[in-house]
Amino acid sequence: MKYISYIIAGFMTIAMMLVFVNMGEWMQMVAKLPFMKVDPWISGGEVTDSIVADDYKIMIHEEVHQGLFTEDGDGYVQLDVSGCYDGSLAVGGSSYILNADSMHVILLEAQTGEEVAVRKCQSDGVWIMRVGL
Amino acid sequence: MLSKGGEALGTQTDIVAYVATTLFYSAVFFMMLYKGSTDKWRAVAFTVSAVFFTIAFMHNLVELRGSVTYSDEEMMMCELPFCHIVTTMVLIPAAIKQTIIFPGSILTGFASISSMFVIVFGSSIILGRGFCSWGCFYGGWDDGFSRITRKPFIKAVNTTYRWFAFAMLIVMALWSAATLMPEYCNWLCPFKLVTERDAIVDTESLLKNIVMMTIFAVLVVILPLLTKKRIQCATFCPMGAFESLFNKVSIFQVKNNESRCIGCGKCQKACPLLAISNENKPMINCAKCGKCVDECPTGAMQFHIKGTPLGSKMTTARLLFLYPSYILTVTLLGGSMMEAIKLFLMFVNI
Numbered sequence: 001m002k003y004i005s006y007i008i009a010g011f012m013t014i015a016m017m018l019v020f021v022n023m024g025e026w027m028q029m030v031a032k033l034p035f036m037k038v039d040p041w042i043s044g045g046e047v048t049d050s051i052v053a054d055d056y057k058i059m060i061h062e063e064v065h066q067g068l069f070t071e072d073g074d075g076y077v078q079l080d081v082s083g084c085y086d087g088s089l090a091v092g093g094s095s096y097i098l099n100a101d102s103m104h105v106i107l108l109e110a111q112t113g114e115e116v117a118v119r120k121c122q123s124d125g126v127w128i129m130r131v132g133l
Numbered sequence: 134m135l136s137k138g139g140e141a142l143g144t145q146t147d148i149v150a151y152v153a154t155t156l157f158y159s160a161v162f163f164m165m166l167y168k169g170s171t172d173k174w175r176a177v178a179f180t181v182s183a184v185f186f187t188i189a190f191m192h193n194l195v196e197l198r199g200s201v202t203y204s205d206e207e208m209m210m211c212e213l214p215f216c217h218i219v220t221t222m223v224l225i226p227a228a229i230k231q232t233i234i235f236p237g238s239i240l241t242g243f244a245s246i247s248s249m250f251v252i253v254f255g256s257s258i259i260l261g262r263g264f265c266s267w268g269c270f271y272g273g274w275d276d277g278f279s280r281i282t283r284k285p286f287i288k289a290v291n292t293t294y295r296w297f298a299f300a301m302l303i304v305m306a307l308w309s310a311a312t313l314m315p316e317y318c319n320w321l322c323p324f325k326l327v328t329e330r331d332a333i334v335d336t337e338s339l340l341k342n343i344v345m346m347t348i349f350a351v352l353v354v355i356l357p358l359l360t361k362k363r364i365q366c367a368t369f370c371p372m373g374a375f376e377s378l379f380n381k382v383s384i385f386q387v388k389n390n391e392s393r394c395i396g397c398g399k400c401q402k403a404c405p406l407l408a409i410s411n412e413n414k415p416m417i418n419c420a421k422c423g424k425c426v427d428e429c430p431t432g433a434m435q436f437h438i439k440g441t442p443l444g445s446k447m448t449t450a451r452l453l454f455l456y457p458s459y460i461l462t463v464t465l466l467g468g469s470m471m472e473a474i475k476l477f478l479m480f481v482n483i
Contacts, residue, residue, distance in 0.1 A: 005440035009384050009453040012259045016457035019255035020464045023248065026255070030247040031240045038239065038246075039232035041313045043211050068229055068310050121206035128209055 040064040044078035044130065056083030056100070063092055063133060075133040076119075081105060082126045092133045100127055107131065150474040157181070157470070158463045165455065171423030171436075175266065175462075176276055182466035183273020187327040189472035190270075193243065194329055202332035211236045214244030216328070217253045217269070218372040219318055221302055222309035234313045256461050260454075261383030262376040265366055265406075266422035267458040268465050271324040275365045276422075279357035279405055286359045294368045295407040295418050302374035317371060323349035363405040366420070373406075377418040385454045386437045387415045387426065390444045393433035400425035400434050421454070 019026070030036060040046070041064050049060040059080040066073035077092045084101040088110060095110035105127040107116040119130040142148050158178060165174040191201045198207065207213055215237040226234045238245045256264050265272050305317040318325070320341060325331075326349045331338040348369075356364040366373050380386070389400070394413055401409040408419040415425070415434075425434045436451040437443060 002441040005384065005438050006446075006449070006453070009438045009450075012384065012453070013456040013460065016256065016259055016460045017464075019251060019259075020460075023251060026251040027240060027245070027247040030250050035227040035231040035233065036239050036247060037232055038211055038236070039226065039230065039234045039313055042208075042234060042236045044209070066313055068226060068313065119205065119209070121204070121209050123206060123210055130209070 041066050044128070047080075051089075053083075056081070056085040058082075058085065058089070058098075060091065076130045077133065079129045079131060080126050081129065091131050096131070105129060146475050146478050147471075149478060150471045153474050154467050154471045158459075158467060162455075162459055165459075166452075170427045171451070171455070172427050175423060175458075176280060178459075178462055179266065179273045180277035180280070181273075182462060182470060183270050183277065185473040186270040186273075186466055186469040188476065189469035190328055192472070192476055197243075200332070201329050203329050204332045204334070208236045211238060212242065213237045214242075214329070215246045215249045216244070216318070216322075217249055217264075218271075218322065218324075218370065219315045220250070220253050221371040221375045222305055222315040222317055225306050225310035226313060229310070230313075234309060235315055252465065256465075257376055257379040258382055259457055260385060260421065260461065261380035262373065262419060263383070263385065263421040263454075263458055264376050264379075264461070265370075265373050265420040268461045269366075269372075270466060270469075271327070271370075272363065272366050272420075274324070274327060275353050275357055275363040276405070278354050279361050279363050282358055282361060285361040290360050290362055290364075290407060292401070292407045292410070295416070297368045298370055298374040298418070299377075301369055302371040305371045320344060321348060323353050323365060323369075361405070362407065367406040367408075367418070373418065373420070376420075380417055380419060384439050385421065386439060387419050387421055387423075388435060388437040388443055389414050390433045390435060392444070393431045395431055395433075397430065399428045399430065403428040421458070426451075 040062065045062040045064040047059045048062045051058040051060070061078035061080075063075055063077050065075040075092075079089075079091065079098075081098065081100045086099045087097070089096050089098045096116065097108040097110055097113075099106045099108070102125060105120060107118055107129065108114065109116060116131065118132070121128050142151055161174050161178045165171060168174070194201050203213060213236050215235055219235050223233050223235055226232055233239070233246055235246060240247050252268075253264070256268055260267065266276075308316045321344065323345055325345050330345060331341050333339050333342055352365040352369055356362070396413060398413060400413055401411070403424050405422065405424060406418060406420050408416045409425060410416055421436075423436070426436060428434075432447070435444070435447045436454045438450045438453060441450065
């Protein structure tokens with residue numbers, strides 16, 4: 001028994017090297033595990049709809065909600081807006097006016113005309129907006 | 134070289150940095166073998182590596198995004214590097230919701246989630262909580278500060294504080310699961326000061342920065358200086374508590390051979406992680422730094438391999454533990470040292 005223990009302990013040196021030498025393959029294996037995807041609450045969720053024209057493109061993501069077991073917590077819809085757009089848009093059952101170009105993006109309530117506070121950033125010319133539900 | 138898949142050394146600076154790094158780690162390992170003491174030389178490599186890691190990491194961030202702070206944009210784009218401490222907070226949502234609650238990349242980019250999973254679980258299965266003394270680039274800061282003073286100003290630290298880290302693990306895992314955000318990283322992690330932190334844009338981010346700096350000052354600098362213990366690692370780090378569980382899996386242990394023990398208590402006084410019981414036995418949170426083994430006057434404390442008789446082939450057991458442990462240190466942190474040396478060489482125009 002003790003010799004087996006020493007052999008296993010000796011193998012641990014090789015095992016430690018294999019962790020790093022084989023890193024790429026281990027990473028691929030780990031990435032295939034069912035839970036290895038960033039939570040939609042953080043990533044913004046999958047794209048479910050898109051509006052594409054010559055001078056603009058709007059990708060509308062799925063509704064996401066904060067909740068471990070249920071989906072009744074706070075929620076938002078992510079929009080990826082590129083190009084110039086000035087018009088109405090329906091998001092999560094509400095109507096908005098979206099005004100966007102490369103310099104700025106504004107979302108207004110369709111009925112009241114008040115600006116809606118959104119979490120937004122710009123990356124590679126695409127405005128990413130998270131509109132609260 | 135291992136971690137970069139044997140990437141070729143392109144320039145003269147690369148070669149100089151590679152040689153300097155190799156010489157440093159080889160010299161430290163040689164001294165570890167030649168002198169027969171583990172902890173003193175481990176601490177040299179561990180602390181120096183942590184400092185170099187910080188320099189290389191921060192420089193990398195400045196090159197990538199122009200700042201060591203991260204903004205809402207990086208969060209929304211899921212571009213943050215994954216840190217091993219986050220592992221403890223993603224487990225419950227991973228089990229229940231089948232998702233990872235961290236704004237990072239699964240497979241691509243620097244410190245992807247899958248790469249850190251491989252390193253953390255791979256090394257923890259092999260070394261148990263040895264990761265905290267041989268691989269954790271944050272632990273090196275705590276360890277370094279705990280060695281600056283010659284004698285502790287606070288001599289007795291209640292060893293029951295070690296259980297606070299387990300409480301932190303449970304609270305952080307549940308809190309993060311409830312909010313679907315890694316809340317330890319969000320609010321409490323002191324090591325954001327030496328890696329990346331929130332850009333101060335509003336009251337909340339200002340508060341986060343104040344909390345983080347206060348915890349760093351108290352737990353990583355002041356208390357280790359006063360007690361000569363790794364207070365942050367021993368009492369506050371949820372990852373340390375999580376890693377402790379792997380001590381039950383790892384084949385390597387630190388054991389007290391009671392037939393040799395004279396009960397002097399030097400091991401308990403020396404242990405920087407409050408991991409020795411009042412009966413002078415290493416507890417589950419032992420990080421295998423080797424300090425108690427070095428301090429023991431009778432050789433009762435020893436590295437041990439599960440399934441072998443206690444007290445036999447002590448040198449073999451120590452060496453069999455040192456090789457994988459040192460490979461972890463060199464492979465995980467050596468690349469950063471090379472990067473930092475290259476930066477220094479470029480800075481002085483060599």
